[in-house]
Amino acid sequence: MAIGGSAGSVQVIRQICRxxxxxxxxxxxxxxxxxxGNQNLLxxxxxxxxxxxxxxAVDGEPLREAAVYVAPADHYLVIDGRHIRLGRGPRENMARPAIDPLFRxxxxxxxxxxxxxxxxxxxxDGASGLADLKRCGGVTVVQSPLDAIESEMPRTALLASDIxxxxxxxxxxxxxxxxxxxxxxxALTPPASIALEVAIAMGRPSNTPTVAQIADPVPLKCPGCGGTLSQIRRSPLRFRCQVGHGYTAEALxxxxxxxVDEAVRIAVRVIGERVVLMEKLALDALQTGRNATAATLRNALRNIGARRQC
Known part of the structure; x- marks a missing residue:
């Protein structure tokens, strides 16, 4: 039994396990x-x-019935037959641990x-993994979105596959x-594409030929490494880069x-610094008798001010 959650899920997990x-x-x-720290606390x-x-969870330990295993910090928790494996492959949806690799x-x-x-x-996170678990013949369950503190994850899962x-x-x-x-x-034969994504989570080296087995390149860049993203061929809509970083469309x-917000902040800071520098250059030009240069700099400052007001 694999359970995944995020904001608002800990109390539910405590209730289930109790x-x-x-x-x-x-x-x-x-x-x-x-x-x-909170994962060990959980x-x-x-x-x-x-x-x-x-x-x-400890890497390599055998699974026991009637026992609970919690993913440790900064590691994927996955099942390998009747044993636990911990992986540190590229992050999925900016998270590690993530829910999708566990479900797959x-x-x-x-x-x-x-x-x-x-x-x-x-x-x-969890919606595509739950869909993949179902492709393997497993049973899928979601907390009712109306009952969840944060409904987005269970609601997305309901839209992504037949829960x-x-x-x-x-x-x-x-x-x-x-x-x-x-x-x-x-039993069913699991799709090879699902096994490949689990291997990437476990740290299997990923490159363009590897990702090409499950995805096609698109003109988008990976926020994590700047590499080219490829769109996963099976639904729901997801992407991976050559390194292996994975994103749902919403997470991307x-x-x-x-x-974009960071780029805007940097641009505003650079413009402000340029204004300060040009003001100092204009003052220096006046003090050294270079009136024409000072006038050119002042005109440039007025143009910058006009553009900032637009």
Missing amino acids: LLPADLHASVLIAVHVGA AGILDNGGPLPAST SAGISAGPGAIGVLLSGMLN DYRAPARDLATLLTRLVQEKPDP AHEQEGS
């Missing part, structure tokens, strides 16, 4: 967008707050036995307990907006 049975026939893996809170032992790896490793749960959060279940926070533990007990459908737009 109500899951002590003899749960599944492992619970959690990826949450929180600060480095494992301790869950360990003390419910019947299931909880810990910060759960789908590959458990197939129809995988359960993906997306909770409250902003932007849309199997939606439920308010109070009903999720009961629903998940029932789903774990159900017999899964026959959000990052571009920040870049």
Whole structure:
């Protein structure tokens, strides 16, 4: 069982883990967008707050049923068969850990036995991973957007794929307990494109031929490294650069907006510094008897002032 969330999800995760049975026939893996110190704190809170032992995930440790594993800071948490793996590949949606790699790896490793749960959060990490988990035959669940503190993540997931279940926070533990007990459908062959993206999250070297297996170049630049972005061929709309940085369309737009704001601030600062320098040059020209130069500089200053008022 893979659970992902961001803003507003921690309280829901605590409630789920408190109500899951002590003899749960599944492992619970959690990826949450929180600060480095808070992630280790979350494992301790869950360990003390419910019947299931909880810990910060360790690379290579075997998965145990009726146990909770929380993604550590600055690492992707993924499932490799019956073991945990931690990766430090390029960031996805400006985040690491991120939810999408966990969901994809759960789908590959458990197939129809995988359960993906997306909770409250902003932007849309988790939506494409949940869609990929479903492509592998897994069961998908989202917190009801009307019940979530931040509805954007579950709402986007509902638009990105045909989600199997939606439920308010109070009903999720009961629903998940029932789903774990159900017999899964026959296994499917996971798409190679999903496995490739998990490998990138684990740190597999990525380059233009690698990304070309799953995406086509578009005239957009990666905000993270400046490289060319390629559009992933399967939905929902996403992009990767040659290095491997991944973005949903919304996350890319959000990052571009920040870049535009920064560029405007730099431009305003440079113009202000140029005005100061030209004023000093004009004063120096007057003091040294270079009246024509001073007049030219003053005229240039007036033109800059007129443009700044437009």
